[in-house]
Amino acid sequence: MNTGILLLVLGGFLIGGAWSTWRADPGPQGRSGPQVGFAGILLIAAVLATASGILRLV
Template sequence: MDFGVGLMILGGFLLGGAWSIWRADHDTEGRTGPQVLFAVILLVAALLATASGILRLV
């Protein structure tokens, strides 16, 4: 398996984790600050890993 493909797969997992955290909200309070922060961090990491994987394949 090429390293670029591995980075794209890692980006997909991170994107799924960000989506899972974003969907998990509290019944009465909604999303908490740490949930939003962690989801944004995972989203940025997913985008960076995917972009790096695409650039490695080119």
């Protein structure tokens, strides 16, 4: 399997994880700080993996 395609798939899973973490039940006080931080870290990792996959394919 091509490394670029593998990185694109990984980026998709990370985006899904960030979305799932963000959409988790926020409760009456809203989202907690660690929840926002974890979703942000997953989103940054997803963007980096997707960009790396695109660059490997080009």
